[in-house]
Amino acid sequence: ERNIEVPESQWLVLLTLVFRQVCEAARQTWKPFHEGETKRNQLSIWKIIIWRTSFLHSQREAEKLHNISSFSSLSPVEQMSSVVAPTKESNAMGPKEMELILVKEQNGVQFTNSTLINPAQASIETEERETWSKKIDFLLSVIGFAVDLANVWRFPYLCYKNGGGAFLVPYLFFMVIAGMPLFYMELALGQFNREGAAGVWKICPILKGVGFTVILISLYVGFFYNVIIAWALHYFFSSFTMDLPWIHCNNTWNSLNCSDTRFSNSSDSFDINDTYKTTPAAEYFERGVLHLHQSKGIDDLGLPRWQLTSCLVVVIVLLYFSLWKGVKTSGKVVWITATMPYVVLTALLLRGVTLPGAIDGIKAYLSVDFYRLCEASVWIDAATQICFSLGVGFGVLIAFSSYNKFTNNCYRDAIITTSVNSLTSFFSGFVIFSFLGYMSQKHNVPIGDVAKDGPGLIFIIYPEAIATLPLSSAWAVVFFIMLLTLGIDSAMGGMESVITGLIDEFKFLHRHRELFTLFIVLSTFLTSLFCVTNGGIYVFTLLDHFAAGTSILFGVLIEAIGVAWFYGVGQFSDDIKQMIGRRPGLYWRLCWKFVSPCFLLFVVVVSIVTFRPPNYGTYIFPDWANVVGWIIATSSMAMVPIYATYKFCSLPGSFREKLAYAITPEKEHGLVENGEVRQFTVSKYCLGGEFFNLGQWQKFHCLLTLNMY
Numbered sequence: 031e032r033n034i035e036v037p038e039s040q041w042l043v044l045l046t047l048v049f050r051q052v053c054e055a056a057r058q059t060w061k062p063f064h065e066g067e068t069k070r071n072q073l074s075i076w077k078i079i080i081w082r083t084s085f086l087h088s089q090r091e092a093e094k095l096h097n098i099s100s101f102s103s104l105s106p107v108e109q110m111s112s113v114v115a116p117t118k119e120s121n122a123m124g125p126k127e128m129e130l131i132l133v134k135e136q137n138g139v140q141f142t143n144s145t146l147i148n149p150a151q152a153s154i155e156t157e158e159r160e161t162w163s164k165k166i167d168f169l170l171s172v173i174g175f176a177v178d179l180a181n182v183w184r185f186p187y188l189c190y191k192n193g194g195g196a197f198l199v200p201y202l203f204f205m206v207i208a209g210m211p212l213f214y215m216e217l218a219l220g221q222f223n224r225e226g227a228a229g230v231w232k233i234c235p236i237l238k239g240v241g242f243t244v245i246l247i248s249l250y251v252g253f254f255y256n257v258i259i260a261w262a263l264h265y266f267f268s269s270f271t272m273d274l275p276w277i278h279c280n281n282t283w284n285s286l287n288c289s290d291t292r293f294s295n296s297s298d299s300f301d302i303n304d305t306y307k308t309t310p311a312a313e314y315f316e317r318g319v320l321h322l323h324q325s326k327g328i329d330d331l332g333l334p335r336w337q338l339t340s341c342l343v344v345v346i347v348l349l350y351f352s353l354w355k356g357v358k359t360s361g362k363v364v365w366i367t368a369t370m371p372y373v374v375l376t377a378l379l380l381r382g383v384t385l386p387g388a389i390d391g392i393k394a395y396l397s398v399d400f401y402r403l404c405e406a407s408v409w410i411d412a413a414t415q416i417c418f419s420l421g422v423g424f425g426v427l428i429a430f431s432s433y434n435k436f437t438n439n440c441y442r443d444a445i446i447t448t449s450v451n452s453l454t455s456f457f458s459g460f461v462i463f464s465f466l467g468y469m470s471q472k473h474n475v476p477i478g479d480v481a482k483d484g485p486g487l488i489f490i491i492y493p494e495a496i497a498t499l500p501l502s503s504a505w506a507v508v509f510f511i512m513l514l515t516l517g518i519d520s521a522m523g524g525m526e527s528v529i530t531g532l533i534d535e536f537k538f539l540h541r542h543r544e545l546f547t548l549f550i551v552l553s554t555f556l557t558s559l560f561c562v563t564n565g566g567i568y569v570f571t572l573l574d575h576f577a578a579g580t581s582i583l584f585g586v587l588i589e590a591i592g593v594a595w596f597y598g599v600g601q602f603s604d605d606i607k608q609m610i611g612r613r614p615g616l617y618w619r620l621c622w623k624f625v626s627p628c629f630l631l632f633v634v635v636v637s638i639v640t641f642r643p644p645n646y647g648t649y650i651f652p653d654w655a656n657v658v659g660w661i662i663a664t665s666s667m668a669m670v671p672i673y674a675t676y677k678f679c680s681l682p683g684s685f686r687e688k689l690a691y692a693i694t695p696e697k698e699h700g701l702v703e704n705g706e707v708r709q710f711t712v713s714k715y716c717l718g719g720e721f722f723n724l725g726q727w728q729k730f731h732c733l734l735t736l737n738m739y
Contacts, residue, residue, distance in 0.1 A: 159224055160356055161433050167361030169443065171430050172217075174368030174519030176421045176451040179258060179488070182516065185419065186459035187483035188411050190395050193402030198456075200403065200412035205452060208629040209416045211621035212586065213427065214444035214614075215593060215602075220428035221440050222605045226531035227425030230432075236692035237592040239673030243585045244425035245531040246666040248524040250577035251424070252554045254570045255524065256349070257561040259517035260341040261489060262510050264319055267341075269506035274497045276314035283318040284310070291473075311494035316567075319489075325565030328572065328655050332564035339562050345521075346555045352522050353529065354547045357433045360522055367519040372454075374512035375461050381505070382464030391467015394477045395459050410640070413633050420451060423586035424578075425527035432530065439610050462487070465495040472498065488513060525550060568646060568655075575644035576659035580637045581666045587630040588670055594622045596693050 162168045189197045223230040228241030268275055275281060279288035289307045316322045325332055352363045382388050402408050421427065431440060463481075469491065470477040482491055496505045529547055533539035539546050561570045593602055599622050603613045643656050651659075674692075681688040690702045 159433070160358065161435055162357050162361050164361070165438070167357065167364065168430060168434060168438075169447065170364040170368040171357075171361060171519070171523065172427065172443070172447045173450050174364045175426050175430070175523030176419070176447060177368070177371065177454045177516065178421075178520035179513065179516050180419060181451070181455045182458045182462065182513075183483050183485070183487045185415060185455035186395065186462045187481060187487070188415055189456075189459055190463065190481055192405075192408040192411055193399040194395060194397040196398050196400045196402055197408065197412065199400075200409045201415065202452075204413050204416040204629070205448065207621060207625050208413075209420050209422075210444060210448050211618055211626050212422045212590065213420050213448050214441060214618065215590070215622060215626075216422055216427040217431040217440040217444050218602070218606050218609070219593065220431035221434045221436070221438060222609060224432050224436075225428075226432060226534040227428050227527060228531050229534040230428055231592070232696040234592050234596040234693055235696060236674045236677050237588065237596065237670070238677065239670040240585055240588045240592065241425070241531060241535075242669040242673060243581070243588075243666045244423055245528050246669060247578050247582055247585065248424050248426070248527040249550075249554070250573065250662060250666065252521065252524050252528070253557045254561055254573040254577070255517070255521055256342065256345050256554060256558050257338075257566070257570055258485065259345045259514060259521060260338055260558075260562065261319065261485075262513040262517060263341040263344060264338060265489065265493065266507065266510040266514060269503055269510060271503060274493070274502055274506055275318065276311040276493055277497045279310050279313070281310075281314070281318065283321075284313050285317065285323070288313050309490070309494060311490045311497070314493075315486075315489045320567050321564045322567055325563070325568070327649065328565055328568035328651060330565055331560065331569070334559045334562045334566075335564070338566075339559065342555060342558055342562055345518075346551050348518060349521055349525055350548060350551045352518070353525055353551075354544045356543060357430075357526075360526065363522065364519050367515040367522075370515040371512050374508055374515075375454075375458060377508065378505075378512075379457075379461045379464065381499070382461055382468070385464065385468035385499075387467040387469075387471025388464035389467065391463040391465070391470065391477060392460055394467065394481075395463035410633075410636050413629070414637070417583060417586065417630075417633060418578075419455060420448060421523070423582045423589065424524060425531055426523040429527045429530035430523070432534075437609055441606070441610055441614070462492070465492060469495045525554075568649070568651070571644050571646045572651065572655060572659050573662070576663045579663065580634065580641070581663045583630060583634045583637055584667050585670075587627065587634055590622065590627045590630055594627060597695065599623045601695075 162171075189195075189201075219230050219233075220226075223232065225232070226241070227244045228238055231238035231241050279290055285308070287308050288310055290310060319338070321332075321335055352360050383392075417423070431438075431443075434440065463477075466477055466480050469480045473480075480491055492509065493506065496502055496509055499505055525547075528550055529543070533543060533546060560566060561573075563569075593599075599619045602622070603619060607613045644651055644659070678688055678692055681691045683691070687702070691699060694702050
């Protein structure tokens with residue numbers, strides 16, 4: 031029951047020592063059965079099943095084990111009658127069964143047979159489960175998903191609004207105590223179980239509903255997130271002109287309120303929906319692209335606009351051919367989509383810092399006001415930003431990591447990707463505020479009049495700034511390429527979460543991945559058509575407000591409780607040790623057990639208490655629309671109690687037995703049948719073993735769990 035670490039080359043020696051102790055215990059156990067017996071050839075067979083990650087890495091190591099000739103104090107081996115089964119060296123992931131037969135005679139214990147066995151279920155899964163072609167494919171996919179449009183339009187504005195550089199204090203604090211631990215937990219959970227968001231809950235069957243919750247949320251997000259990419263694509267095509275269409279007020283879509291001059295409002299920030307004066311960029315977005323002026327509200331949507339529908343078709347086709355073959359294709363696409371934003375951001379920064387007023391904008395971005403840390407809203411903004419910016423709770427991290435090799439260092443991956451995500455958010459702030467400072471000086475207005483977050487920043491404010499530069503069309507093309515790549519890989523992650531989660535749960539879909547992927551993307555496309563109508567922005571706003579707000583926080587909370595309290599931090603740490611060779615430190619275990627669940631509970635409560643109905647500019651949604659929004663939010667959260675009720679009722683036995691089966695990992699259900707919910711140590715297994723009378727033979731089964739490195 032000790033934790034012993036030895037070099038890889040010495041693991042056979044350790045195995046020998048373990049056998050020596052086990053066989054000595056066996057001799058004492060069998061002693062009462064053989065005292066006084068004089069029959070010769072009285073034998074007992076002891077079968078030991080040894081589980082080890084990548085137990086035998088090659089046929090050569092298997093032969094080494096097979097050729098062990100003696101166990102010190104035990105009698106010599108008389109006969110080696112069997113042949114060690116060969117092993118696969120390639121992508122053999124997960125546990126292997128090593129079956130060794132020890133025959134007990136009156137004169138000692140003989141080692142007579144060894145066979146390497148792949149359990150039927152595990153072997154099938156190992157053969158079918160594909161893996162990333164390269165480790166960098168996985169890292170780029172995770173970074174590409176986590177680094178999305180919100181890193182550009184959300185974090186810089188929050189930093190400016192909440193005390194500048196002082197905002198980094200609560201942001202980094204919550205990143206360390208909650209963001210990184212939850213990110214690490216999801217990567218390890220998916221990699222060890224090699225299943226999607228629903229399948230991983232074989233560790234606690236009653237909570238599988240949380241897997242369906244995150245799958246449903248990812249599907250809902252896809253309904254409106256793809257529309258943002260379609261908007262960016264529309265702007266991209268519109269940029270191939272000598273004069274950008276959002277420069278002047280002499281276009282067919284412009285109203286009488288359009289003005290080329292920006293007016294300062296000393297009493298309030300500039301409102302892009304101002305009734306009296308609007309900029310050409312604002313009118314291009316709302317009237318030229320969305321055609322919002324042709325809709326009276328969410329109850330007057332109209333037909334889909336053919337321009338946006340065409341762009342949406344292109345986005346769906348790109349997503350399909352990026353995902354249809356699984357990670358083999360998506361892993362190659364992210365080489366472009368995950369790296370291009372950094373090239374473009376760097377180019378924009380180099381151009382931005384040369385503009386007049388850029389330094390003032392950067393100073394406004396970084397100005398430190400530590401007194402703002404006394405305000406609860408600053409900490410709440412930091413907490414919610416951490417939850418949403420890292421992408422935990424969407425099932426994407428679980429899906430991506432499930433295609434890793436079993437021994438991949440997911441701890442290192444978690445540190446790298448979370449750090450890159452945060453640094454990207456911080457870096458993008460310099461890019462955004464260098465241009466906002468330029469806009470502020472050019473129009474002689476306070477920077478607060480041009481500093482916005484959300485789609486208005488990247489589709490109104492930033493295009494307006496780019497339009498004033500020399501070679502504005504070229505810079506616009508570059509900027510919208512960045513938006514397209516930022517959006518595509520995040521959309522790919524959400525789709526992969528849905529596809530992987532469902533095909534792992536319903537195995538027959540594995541054989542039809544291409545058709546099932548087509549079904550998912552077409553379903554997403556048909557629903558997204560509501561968002562490209564004249565009043566589509568209202569549907570977009572409603573989905574954005576309800577689809578992944580409180581519901582995603584609730585899902586992550588249940589996920590953290592399920593892993594830390596139902597499955598157990600100790601068992602989860604053992605799983606990680608099997609993969610990377612060492613248990614997580616005390617810090618990580620404390621965060622998983624106490625800090626992260628408390629943090630998530632706090633954020634969930636705050637999101638409910640501070641809830642405000644959605645609005646778009648001056649438009650207030652009717653009551654029925656808010657009811658529909660809450661139905662969308664609760665439909666995903668309801669998966670947890672609905673599935674728990676179904677699972678509990680479908681299990682056999684009494685109430686106590688049902689509960690035991692429901693909270694015990696599926697691989698340990700055999701223990702429940704013996705009246706035990708969970709067993710961890712070798713001694714418990716051996717003491718609880720049974721002798722099965724087979725004529726003159728007696729077979730003793732012992733499950734011995736070893737971690738040898």
